[in-house]
Amino acid sequence: MTLKAIDVEVGHTHSQVLVTDLKRTQIVQYAGTSGDYNPLHTDEIFATKVAGYPSVFAHGMLTMGMTGRLVTDYVGDGQLTRFGGRFTSQVFPGDTLTGTLTVEATRDEDGGKVVDLKVSTVNQDGVEVFAGTATARVES
Amino acid sequence: MAVDRFPIEYGHILMFARSIGDPNPIYEDPERAIAPPTFVQASAQFDPDYFLRPKIGRPWMGSGKEPTGVTREGGGGGGGGGGGLHAEQHFEYHRHLKPGDVLSATTTPGRTWEKEGRRAGKLVFNEGVTEYRDQNGDLVVTAKVVGVRTERPATAGA
Numbered sequence: 001m002t003l004k005a006i007d008v009e010v011g012h013t014h015s016q017v018l019v020t021d022l023k024r025t026q027i028v029q030y031a032g033t034s035g036d037y038n039p040l041h042t043d044e045i046f047a048t049k050v051a052g053y054p055s056v057f058a059h060g061m062l063t064m065g066m067t068g069r070l071v072t073d074y075v076g077d078g079q080l081t082r083f084g085g086r087f088t089s090q091v092f093p094g095d096t097l098t099g100t101l102t103v104e105a106t107r108d109e110d111g112g113k114v115v116d117l118k119v120s121t122v123n124q125d126g127v128e129v130f131a132g133t134a135t136a137r138v139e140s
Numbered sequence: 141m142a143v144d145r146f147p148i149e150y151g152h153i154l155m156f157a158r159s160i161g162d163p164n165p166i167y168e169d170p171e172r173a174i175a176p177p178t179f180v181q182a183s184a185q186f187d188p189d190y191f192l193r194p195k196i197g198r199p200w201m202g203s204g205k206e207p208t209g210v211t212r213e214g215g216g217g218g219g220g221g222g223g224g225l226h227a228e229q230h231f232e233y234h235r236h237l238k239p240g241d242v243l244s245a246t247t248t249p250g251r252t253w254e255k256e257g258r259r260a261g262k263l264v265f266n267e268g269v270t271e272y273r274d275q276n277g278d279l280v281v282t283a284k285v286v287g288v289r290t291e292r293p294a295t296a297g298a
Contacts, residue, residue, distance in 0.1 A: 019161055029159035033152070035185035038192045039202035046203045052293040060226035061181050065160035068177035077166050083177050084230025084284070 002076045004139045005113040008106050014074055015100040018066040018121065022058065022095045030062040060087035063097065063130050067121045070099035075115065075136035085119060085132020096124040106138065113140040146183040146272070148175055148241040156182060175237035178229075180272055180281050183245050227265060228286035235280050242275045250284070261291025 019026070028042050036059055039046035047056040068083060091097065099121040106115050115138050121130040150170045157167035157176055166172050184190045194200040199210040237243070250267030257263045265288050272281040 026159065026161065029155075033156040033159040034182050035187075035190065036181075036192050037194060037202075043202045045207060046201065050201075050203070050207045061178055061229065062160060064229055065156075065162070065176065065178040065181075069160065069162040069164065072162075072164065072177060077164070078174050078236040080177055080233055080236075082230070082232050084228070086228045087226055 002079055002139050003074065003115065003136070005106055005115070008103055008115050008138060010103050010105060012103045013100055014070075015098055016070050016073065018070060018097045018099050020096045022091065022093055022097070024056060024093045027056065027058050027062065027093065030059055030065070034059065034061060036061070055092055057093075058091040058095075060130075063087065063091050063121060064132070066097060067099050067119060067130050067132065070101055070121075071117065071119060071134045071136070074101055074117075075134075075138070079136040079138070080134060081109075081114065081137060082135040083132065084134075085130050087129070088131050089123070089127050089129045091123065091129050095129075097121050097129065099130075101134070104133075109135075113138045142247065143183050143187045143243070143245040146180075146186045146243040146245060148179075148237045148239055148243065150239040152182065152185075153179065153239065170239070173239055177231065177233075179237065180231070180243070180245075180270075180283060181229075183243070183270075183272070224287050224289045226285070227288040228284075230284040232282040233280075234278070234282070235274075237274075237280060241280070243272045243280065245270050245272045247271075257290065260293070263291075264289045 031037050031042050040051055041056055041059050044056055047053045071083060102118045104116040104118050106113060114135050117134045119132040119134055120128055122128050150173050153167055153173050153175055156179055162176060166174060201210045247268045247270040250269055252266045255263045265286055268285050270283040271279055274280045
């Protein structure tokens with residue numbers, strides 16, 4: 001289902017819990033599907049004893065992937081034209097992440113209507129872990 | 141990174157969607173499936189030289205019974221990797237990908253710059269732009285990565 005321009009109000013926000021108590025197993029799953037087997041993410045001995053981190057931590061792209069769901073759930077499938085952002089803090093096993101998108105603008109692009117979104121994902125302490133933007137086509 | 145052949149496959153999409161915790165039924169439907177927004181990251185699976193995948197018969201930096209003492213092999217392309225972290229990622233979609241598409245990818249190194257971090261010491265950023273083209277040679281996704289290498293572990297982001 002495609003979002004309609006008429007239904008999009010600048011300033012509207014939408015929040016969604018993306019993961020609750022992130023499991024190490026999910027990080028392992030993501031390593032397997034993405035092909036990024038960096039032991040920082042899945043190997044507690046390596047992450048703590050070799051690399052000096054408090055534990056393994058999630059791939060930034062896992063956080064971005066989970067955040068992508070927030071965006072596609074809102075704008076519909078196959079409508080995104082841009083999606084990007086910065087990884088602003090690390091995500092550790094046990095974290096609960098909530099994503100929020102905010103409608104920044106609707107405008108014309110390439111002969112159609114698009115919506116610009118601000119996207120922010122925070123952990124259970126309110127610390128932002130991903131700060132991004134997205135643009136998607138909407139029905140005019 | 142250079143990938144000659146990145147086949148977009150339904151089973152891979154299904155498993156990728158599961159791994160990011162996305163229950164959208166489109167990813168479970170072999171007839172309708174499209175690639176999730178961050179899926180092209182998985183092109184690493186098809187990069188023969190990808191340095192964050194153990195290679196058969198070669199030393200690997202991850203632990204066995206104890207740390208191995210093996211340090212990472214060299215490799216570029218930004219993103220994470222022994223001492224390197226992923227700072228930014230941006231995708232531009234020219235069209236959406238579906239099973240049956242076969243992509244190729246080439247990465248062009250971009251800018252490099254330095255910054256003094258609050259916790260992690262000197263930060264060295266480097267940028268790379270990857271163009272994904274389909275079986276017809278058409279540009280389908282443009283991906284920009286910013287990687288950062290830190291002097292010390294960055295425990296609260298770079």
